[in-house]
Amino acid sequence: MNINLVTSNQGKVEELTAILRPFGHTVSQLPVKCPEIQAMTLEEVVDFGLTWLHGQKTPAPLIIDDAGVFVEKLQGFPGVYSRYVHDTIGPQGLLRQLEHIEDRQASFKCVLGLLLEDGTTHKFVGECKGRIIHEMRGDGGFGYDPIFIPDGFDRTFAELPPEEKNEISHRGRAMQNLLAFISEKGL
Ligand code: ITT
Numbered sequence: 212m213n214i215n216l217v218t219s220n221q222g223k224v225e226e227l228t229a230i231l232r233p234f235g236h237t238v239s240q241l242p243v244k245c246p247e248i249q250a251m252t253l254e255e256v257v258d259f260g261l262t263w264l265h266g267q268k269t270p271a272p273l274i275i276d277d278a279g280v281f282v283e284k285l286q287g288f289p290g291v292y293s294r295y296v297h298d299t300i301g302p303q304g305l306l307r308q309l310e311h312i313e314d315r316q317a318s319f320k321c322v323l324g325l326l327l328e329d330g331t332t333h334k335f336v337g338e339c340k341g342r343i344i345h346e347m348r349g350d351g352g353f354g355y356d357p358i359f360i361p362d363g364f365d366r367t368f369a370e371l372p373p374e375e376k377n378e379i380s381h382r383g384r385a386m387q388n389l390l391a392f393i394s395e396k397g398l
Contacts, residue, residue, distance in 0.1 A: 212398060215241045215273040217264060222353030223276050223382070230377050230386045234394075243269055253277045253291060254334060257324035261332040271328045272398070274389075278321040278381060280305075280355045282343060284312050293355070302347060302358045315342040317359065321381035323389055333392060337384030352376060 216227055216238050228238045248259045256277045264273060279293035285308065289296035296305060309315065323335045340362050347357040349369025356368035361379055368376050377383040 212272060212393075213237045213239055215239050215270055217241045217243050217245050217260075217269065217273055217275050219244075220276075220353070223278075226373065226377055226380075226382055227274065227276070227386065229373060230383060231390075234390060241269065241273065243267070245275060247277075247294075250291060253279060253320060253322040254336075256291065257322045257334055258332075261324045261326050265326055265330060265332070269326075271326045271330075273326045275324040276321060276382065276385075277324075278319065280343075280359065281318050281320060282309065283316040283318075284314050285309075297354055302355050305343070305355070306345065306347075306358060309343055315344070317341060317343045319355075319359065319381040321385045323382075323385045325389060325392075327398075333389075335385045335388040335392065337381045337386070337388065339379060339381040339384065 214231065214236055216224060218224060218240065224238065224240050231238055243264070245260045245264060247256055250256050257275060260275045279290045281287040281290045289305065318338050318340045321337045325333045341360050343358050344360055344367065348367045349357050351371065351373065352369040359368050360366065361368065368380065
């Protein structure tokens with residue numbers, strides 16, 4: 212099937228397209244500006260987005276994707292504020308916040324929201340644990356990828372080939388859950 216993806220982020224379009232292609236699904240990026248509420252969790256942001264898009268009669272099936280990086284020693288910051296932090300101080304600024312912190316454990320989380328043609332909404336979550344390194348490494352990926360090394364690896368997300376990132380990433384894992392759901396439903 213063709214799935215509309217409501218996002219302004221080209222990196223997400225590329226990743227989701229690559230993940231869905233082998234299953235025979237295609238992705239069209241929808242140029243809809245979905246309002247993002249300031250909330251404490253990614254799930255709340257996605258719930259609000261799905262309700263808003265449904266209210267606007269945006270063509271379904273559609274997916275929205277809200278993600279962030281959560282640093283343990285910073286009590287989960289930047290988390291739901293990841294976009295704002297990225298666009299202001301950037302990954303370099305986050306590295307500066309962590310300069311004197313030894314415990315660099317962090318995780319990426321992705322919540323995918325799916326709106327189906329029958330008006331039902333569904334959420335799928337994926338997480339990837341790892342650590343923040345001390346400098347930027349790699350040219351691939353996007354966002355915080357150059358500063359994050361997933362557990363069990365010695366390369367950042369930005370140094371991994373896209374297929375490898377998709378296999379273990381927060382987004383890849385959330386997509387596996389979404390794919391299992393749509394295949395169960397026979398969609
Ligand atoms: P939307 O239009 O889909 O909302 P966005 O870029 O605002 O796009 P998010 O709010 O989900 O997306 O992302 C928050 C920040 O986290 C943003 O700066 C992203 O670049 C970054 N981010 C999201 N997924 C990422 C990933 O897989 N790797 C690295 N950074 C990521």
